[in-house]
Amino acid sequence: MMRFLLCLVVTLCHLGCGKSSQGEESADKTVVVMWHAYRGDEAAALESVIERYNKQAADHQVRLVSLPYDAMTNKLRVAIPRGNGPDLFIYAHDKVGGWAKRGLIEPVGYWARPETLDRFLPQTLSGLVYDEGLYGLPLAYKTLTLFYDRSLVTTPPKTTDELIKMSESVRSSASDRWGLAYPAQDFYYHSLWLHGFGGQVLPRKGAPQVRSAPMKNSIRFAHSLYEKDLIPKGVDAAQIATLFKAHKVAFVIDGPWFREHLVDHDSWAVAALPKVSETGQTARPFLGVEAVMISGHSREKSAAFAVADFLTSDDSAMTRWSTARQLVANRQVYDRPQVAKDEFTQAFLRQLSNTESMPNRPAMDQLWGPLLDALSKSVVRGMDVEESLELAERAVGQVVD
């Protein structure tokens, strides 16, 4: 009995071996599969653009598949090499380096002519370049900027000294009011001070610079904000939003996702981040670019590029802005009257010229955890800066690229 079952198992294994995978083909049109992690308005915008595309496409159709954001990288990494992945997908640019190295994404330089690339804001393209190849077309960008409450502060600060002075006056005006609120131990936010002090955590090539002088100076600066009691301790993003809505904090540093909290707020305003007084350089936050990338194992790469091209056209970008208020990467959109009038969008456009593209090297992944630990020790709790950074450097270990 057992032996029979075992033989059966062997037979079945053998039968499975003969299969060879084919691309999907319906009778008339080939299907191009696209993965995304959009929800709500952004998903609606994407769907309407793709619907327009499908109507005018001659020999292929796009099928959208939505995935949870957290699962995207894992699924892509596992499915694409096995041939089960999409033909193209939408994701942030920070994994481009690792994916390009493993051949999971296709360089678009073959199809993209200079005229194609001319339509984009130049800063949004640099994040998609790895090892001299361009690996996707940008859809939208995300960065940080300064929000402030006009009922507490009349003009935005131009330098960090001004920021500190204004925060102090707000703080002393009432015990439950705070000057500035942002997640200080999160390196994504702290990096804007690091860049303002002239530092860079991961250059294009070479080892990470964890114990550089700008890093130490930026940490001392951020800690001084805590020492002066300008920042509330132990608050997370949700609590910061609550404080801002209750007019209890004058300045908040956050990104375009903060928009939803401003709906009922009557005195909000946006400004560019200030210059760091010690160095005279502007505080420059990380720039994240959301791009559409083509799978390296796709069988319909040319069709996939046509879809990507359409998705990043100026008209589609306008749809994405008007439906979901995405900060699109197309230059021309910002001149259109509706968009020119939107203060929120224009503020981020102004901030864009003072950003640093988030490194897309695989080594970046190893830095977040240790830096979080180092920052929460040195910035929030005031422990020794040298020691914390030294431990962080050891925790990062050897970077593999």
Place this chain on the structure above:
Amino acid sequence: MSQLQDKKRAFLGPVLSLLCTFGLAAAALTFYGERVVEKTGQAVAQSASLALSGERFDSPVVEAISEKDGRYGLIQGTPGADPYPYLHELRYLKLSEDPSTFSQDETVSQPHWTAWLRGRDDAQAWTQEHHFVATHPIDRQTVAIVVLPRQTIDFGHLYTVLFLGLLFSGLVWFIGLRWGTALGGWAYPVGGGLALLIALATITRTLIFVHAYGAHLPESLQQTSPTWTVVSVLSGCALPIILAIYFSWKRQGAPSPHRTAYTYVGPALVGLVALVLIPFLFGLGLAFFDFSSGQPEWAGLAHFHEILTSQTFTISEPLNFYFTLGVTILWTALNVFLHVTIGLALALLLNRPNLKFRGVYRMLLIVPWAVPTYITALVWKGMFNLQFGAVNTLLERIGLEKVDWFSEFWTSFFANVTTNTWLGFPFMMVVALGALQSIPGDLYEAASIDGASRWQSFRHITWPLLKPALGPAIIIGSVWTFNMFNVIYLVSQGAPEGATDILVTEAYRWAFEKERYGYAAAYSIVIFIVLVGYSWLTQRVGGAAEDEAS
């Protein structure tokens, strides 16, 4: 059964299993071979498209570009050179060209020609000498074709195949030895015949594949790491051979009377093997590889060495293994002590006769255990929040200062212990209650007649009779607490900076936050060894205690 029949059967077994191995190996080679050829085609297409994108012409591979007819030219390269390991020759095929004249000595078939016209990236063709892959269309008139020599099959997976094949065949042999005579004479030939047919079919298929695709077996075998082949063959053989020797040595005479029992246990055993043993073995295998570069690289015992010597971090730093081990042991000991104390105290209270609403109390006291750990942990985390938590609000009301619970090790540890104690005491309470109720009441009557105090009757009657029930409960409880991932991960999240992380949460971070899978697998194996050592120790102590009691 005659002697001759027995001899024949003993001979058939190994032969059939050897054929099964070969069959399985051949099947897998076919499968993998096809996959590799397909992957090669894709890699080729990618290399070519990189070359065509016009950005890599300064690379040493591309020697000459000749401009011809405006845009195209012939690129010649050195095969095998980085970064175009597959690029041999790039040709541009114009629509008007006759495919039969494409190369001097070969012809390419019509279906492939059509596929190339469509510019599909997977269009491939093979001839005796060459392998052709189509890449993107240059324009409507021209398609780029990459020409390369016939690729050898990557036998990198050979060791897996051999391991499985030999394991499988060894199991067949072992089963034959075990149950051959018991099942009667007919099972062997039928099963064996089937196995033989499958083996022949796959052998034939492999030979066709080898001939058609020109796999160069000898060179490919050379490319496989010899260590791996030897290790896998040996380990594949070892297990079934050990089992076979053991059982054939034991079974000298009649078939085992426990056959029915084995049949009933069989399905559960299969489940256990599939869901516990195989993942465990897989994890064990993972621990010997390094995944930092994205591809598995052999690391041997490097991970274990790194963990156990912990040279990068001093003993007082959270990422040091011994620091985490110390925290985990402290965590376990403290929690189990509190669980048992509180659980036993409550059980003693609930065990009083004539207690009103005993059922209600019991139900309320089981609620902490019944609510899902995840929810409890998040609720407690909220209660310990600095600004808005219930605990700090209470402290303020009493007049004390607010405490930043998760900024110091001891306060954070205290928060974790509180949560876990709240979660864990009902289990001990229920066990103790059950054990208490089995103690006959006349013992207490006799004791009170003799004038024993409450404490004395507890110490001499209750406690010795509780130990057999509490003993296993404590062992289970301590293993659960040792591995209590939920509470640590959700309540303190290892704050501050990983200090309150226990071994399991640390392993999780290594695997999924730092993506060092090999290291995390090694970490889990070390945790397993620690727990095995602990169980062995408790067995020794428990066994000794039992001997003492009896």
